[in-house]
Structures are given as C-alpha cells and as structure tokens.
Amino acid sequence: MAAWENDEEIMRFREYLKIPSVQPDVDYSACVEFLTAQARLMNLPVVVHEIVPKKPVVVVTLQGLQPDLPSILLNSHMDVVPVNEELWTYPPFEAKLTDDGFIYARGSQDMKSTGMIYLEAISRFNKSGKRLKRTTHVSFVPDEEIGSTYGMKAFSESQEFKNLNVGFGMDESAPSPEPDELIVFNGERTSRQVKVTCKGEPGHGALLDIDNAGEKFYTILSKFMSLRAEEKRKTLPPINTFIGDVTTINLTQVEGGVMVNVLPEVLSATFDVRIAPDVDLDEFGNMIEAWCKEAGEGVTFEYLVKNPQVYSTKTDGSVPFWNSLVEVIKKMGLKLKCVTCPGATDARFVRLHNIPVINFTPILNTPLYVHAHNERVHADMYKKGIDIMEKVLEALANV
Structure with a gap:
C-alpha cells in the first residue's frame, strides 16, 4: 500500500474525496478552496464564477498555442449523493485506502474521480511544458445531483460560459467493468x-x-x-x-x-x-x-x-473530435462502447448550445458502484485513467 499511499496524484484524489459535499444544501466552500489551491500549486490559471449566489463554478485552464480556436471543456460536478454510513465497510468520507489498493469513498466513481483525472491530465502537460493547440478548461460545477438548475444549466446560459468559446466538451459516463473497453455516451433521453x-x-x-x-x-x-x-x-x-x-x-x-x-x-x-432519442x-x-x-x-x-429535446452528438464521422477520440483509443489497444445515457448528466445543457459532447470516464476494469454503498475505485485504475486521459486530451486539443 505504501506506493499508492505516497503517490501525489492518489494523495490529491483522496483529499478531494474527504470533502463531504453531500446533497442537499451543500456548502461548496471547502471544494472551492481545495480546487483553487491545487490549481495554483500546479501553476494553472483558475477562476471562480458565482452565477448564482453560493453556487460556485471553478474553472481551471491550460492555455493553448492557438487560443482563438474553439476550446475543449472537461466538466465534472462537485456534489455527491447522501450516504447511509451504517452500511459502509469504511467511513464514506475517510477515503480509506485498503491494503489491496481500493479507495472507498462517496464520489470515488460519481464523479470526483473523473474531475480529478481531468485536472491531473492538464497538470501533466503544464508540468512537462508540452503545449497543445487548443485551450482546455476543466470546470467543476455544483448541484448536478439535484438537477443542475443553479449549476451547469445556469452556467451554460451565462456570458462567462460563452467567453470560454467551447468547441467540444466531455463529461461523466461510467466506469467500465471490462479491461479494454470504455463506456461513452453520445446523448441522453x-x-x-x-x-x-x-x-x-x-x-x-x-x-x-x-x-x-x-x-x-x-x-x-x-x-x-x-x-x-x-x-x-x-x-x-x-x-x-x-x-x-x-x-x-x-x-x-x-x-x-x-x-x-x-x-x-x-x-x-x-x-x-x-x-x-x-x-x-x-x-x-x-x-x-x-x-x-x-x-x-x-x-x-x-x-x-x-425538459426540451437535446440532440445526440453525431458519431457518423462528421464530428472531428469524435473521430480523433476513436483513433487515439484504438492506438492504445482499447475500444469504445458508445450508448445513450440511461440517466441525465450536465452534458445535456452544453449540447443545447449545439456543442458536441461525449461523456467519457476513463476508468477500466471496475464494477459499477455509482450511488451504491461502498462506492470505490482501485488506485491502479485511477492512475491508468490519468494515463488514458493524457493521451486523449493531446489528441482532442490538437484537432
């Protein structure tokens, strides 16, 4: 366990998981403090928008070589669903790292893992000095678990969102139980x-x-x-x-x-x-x-x-970002399983603005524990997710 316990990316992930941003009536101040602090430590620009009072949106940015090009938006939500602590093996906000490498915590799958994977991926580029063509924004929004009225819905309708000049977006899908196939959503009901x-x-x-x-x-x-x-x-x-x-x-x-x-x-x-659809x-x-x-x-x-009808992102070859995603996943020896999301995510509000979005959670070989007792993810799969996202982002931001 020592190798995982002392890994900086795992440490940051566990620290984020320890913040009990539980619905309803979430106080997001601890999340904002953590995320802004991490961005500054990573030497990445960070802005906090408060379109609705007490409903902050944190945006961390990796500047591209051609900032006038439409940007990439990697979105995640900060809130998590309630827990029944009595039915958990370990306290749900302890972020327990077991001897066999599992991290038990509410939000470890839905979706603090994906948000931190996005953040770690842009941090790696910033640290290495490798520049990408397009600017990439990582957004952390409130209230997804209660409908997003004051979260992504309000943000996507704001001038602050328009200023991001988003050309393509990513949001959560679900961990895949398969070792070589990732689940992606191109639309929602x-x-x-x-x-x-x-x-x-x-x-x-x-x-x-x-x-x-x-x-x-x-x-x-x-x-x-x-x-x-x-x-x-x-x-x-x-x-x-x-x-x-x-x-x-x-x-x-x-x-x-x-x-x-x-x-x-x-x-x-x-x-x-x-x-x-x-x-x-x-x-x-x-x-x-x-x-x-x-x-x-x-x-x-x-x-x-x-809710209004939101048209699915096309996967017929007409969206170059999708084509690039398919190509880079194939190069890694992996596959994509593209289906319609059975629930609802914040991606629907971005798609309403005619922006193509693919829901993408790069976590393999992991049973689904979204909203379940003992929600967990293995440290190795989390780390591999960052590796995958790093390659995916390089492909997308250079389209």
Missing part, C-alpha cells in the same frame, strides 16, 4: 414527469356510478403500463436493446381517496418518463393527450418536469 388527474362524482362505495374516477384512472394506468411493457420487451432477449435507447415509464406516485367506502372525487397518478416529443405528448380524452371527461395531464 429526454426526462419528463407527467401527472394525470382523473375526476369523477363522489358517492357511496356500494354504487356503480357511471362517472367514476376509478374507471378513468384504470384506463390511464393501463395505457401507460402497456407502453412500459412494450418498451421493456425490447430490452429482453432476443432484442437486447440498451436501456438508454428505449423509453422508460415508471409509476412513482398515486394520490386520492378519503375513505374505503367513499368513491373518490379525484385520483391522480404521476409517472417518471425518460423518452428515447428517436421518439418525436410532440407525437409523444399528443399520445398522452389522446389517452386522457379516451379515458373520459375530467381527465387531464400536466408536466411537472418538461
């Missing part, structure tokens, strides 16, 4: 949260009332769950479609009713919907509207969340 309300006539539970909220509710539930079953079948053999490429529908909340023997006046159901969003909305009309009078729906 569109998240919609839909609440359907069914109104009927209240009355005694012994009646078979014609205008019945329960009947309408059943019709709506059948429509949504039938589509869910249809999409689920696509993920099963022999089709085996990746979950990011299908539409997922999950019933998450049910409300209504006053007593067992009283017919409810109102019943409502809320669905978490993640719409596949190839689905027309207007047609999808029209379908829900048609279901409500079919269910009867007094059935309406509303969007609690209605």
Whole structure:
C-alpha cells in the first residue's frame, strides 16, 4: 500500500474525496478552496464564477498555442449523493485506502474521480511544458445531483460560459467493468414527469356510478403500463436493446381517496418518463393527450418536469473530435462502447448550445458502484485513467 499511499496524484484524489459535499444544501466552500489551491500549486490559471449566489463554478485552464480556436471543456460536478454510513465497510468520507489498493469513498466513481483525472491530465502537460493547440478548461460545477438548475444549466446560459468559446466538451459516463473497453455516451433521453388527474362524482362505495374516477384512472394506468411493457420487451432477449435507447415509464406516485367506502372525487397518478432519442416529443405528448380524452371527461395531464429535446452528438464521422477520440483509443489497444445515457448528466445543457459532447470516464476494469454503498475505485485504475486521459486530451486539443 505504501506506493499508492505516497503517490501525489492518489494523495490529491483522496483529499478531494474527504470533502463531504453531500446533497442537499451543500456548502461548496471547502471544494472551492481545495480546487483553487491545487490549481495554483500546479501553476494553472483558475477562476471562480458565482452565477448564482453560493453556487460556485471553478474553472481551471491550460492555455493553448492557438487560443482563438474553439476550446475543449472537461466538466465534472462537485456534489455527491447522501450516504447511509451504517452500511459502509469504511467511513464514506475517510477515503480509506485498503491494503489491496481500493479507495472507498462517496464520489470515488460519481464523479470526483473523473474531475480529478481531468485536472491531473492538464497538470501533466503544464508540468512537462508540452503545449497543445487548443485551450482546455476543466470546470467543476455544483448541484448536478439535484438537477443542475443553479449549476451547469445556469452556467451554460451565462456570458462567462460563452467567453470560454467551447468547441467540444466531455463529461461523466461510467466506469467500465471490462479491461479494454470504455463506456461513452453520445446523448441522453429526454426526462419528463407527467401527472394525470382523473375526476369523477363522489358517492357511496356500494354504487356503480357511471362517472367514476376509478374507471378513468384504470384506463390511464393501463395505457401507460402497456407502453412500459412494450418498451421493456425490447430490452429482453432476443432484442437486447440498451436501456438508454428505449423509453422508460415508471409509476412513482398515486394520490386520492378519503375513505374505503367513499368513491373518490379525484385520483391522480404521476409517472417518471425518460423518452428515447428517436421518439418525436410532440407525437409523444399528443399520445398522452389522446389517452386522457379516451379515458373520459375530467381527465387531464400536466408536466411537472418538461425538459426540451437535446440532440445526440453525431458519431457518423462528421464530428472531428469524435473521430480523433476513436483513433487515439484504438492506438492504445482499447475500444469504445458508445450508448445513450440511461440517466441525465450536465452534458445535456452544453449540447443545447449545439456543442458536441461525449461523456467519457476513463476508468477500466471496475464494477459499477455509482450511488451504491461502498462506492470505490482501485488506485491502479485511477492512475491508468490519468494515463488514458493524457493521451486523449493531446489528441482532442490538437484537432
């Protein structure tokens, strides 16, 4: 363990992991202090933007030889999800380094590891004096785990972001369990949260009332769950479609009713919907509207969340940065598995500005422990990730 324990890159990583930037209500001051201090020790320019009060964005920059060219943005988020310490083998903010080389900590996969890998990669170039054509920015943003309203969303809409002149971006994907294949995302599904309300006539539970909220509710539930079953079948053999490429529908909340023997006046159901990239969003909305009309009078729906459609980054050869990434990964004897992200990342806000983004976490041979108890990464895989990122950045910044 001594070699890992005394490794400066591992030491810096563990120090960052020890900061408990846990949602909700994160105090980011310790993260900002750590990141700005590291940037200055690495002799890299650093700026802290506060587009929204108490929601800082840290940007560390490696200046390029041709700063007028569109830049590279490597983005990560500082916040992490909550923990249940009783279910962890080691305290989640101790950043325990075990004798066999594993680092246990919340954020070790999602995504303080990726952020520090990005930072270490540009630090290596700065330390060696090797110059790249394009300027590279590494950004550390707040609040990704709670939707990014005051994080990347606000930052991407600001003049400060425009001043970065971003031509290509990277963000988190996921560690790969394979020893030679990295997982990348070129797009995301569109998240919609839909609440359907069914109104009927209240009355005694012994009646078979014609205008019945329960009947309408059943019709709506059948429509949504039938589509869910249809999409689920696509993920099963022999089709085996990746979950990011299908539409997922999950019933998450049910409300209504006053007593067992009283017919409810109102019943409502809320669905978490993640719409596949190839689905027309207007047609999808029209379908829900048609279901409500079919269910009867007094059935309406509303969007609690209605995210806009964000088009995926093209991988057809038309984006030179993607071509360069594929080429350099191949030269390293590795492969890329490109899929649609099943969840949501900050990349969607950058893509909204017509900037190509590839989600890229260069960590191999690592089981997925994102948001799980005992989240961990092996020191060797973290170090290898920096090696990979160094070569990738050289290729991207010289496009």
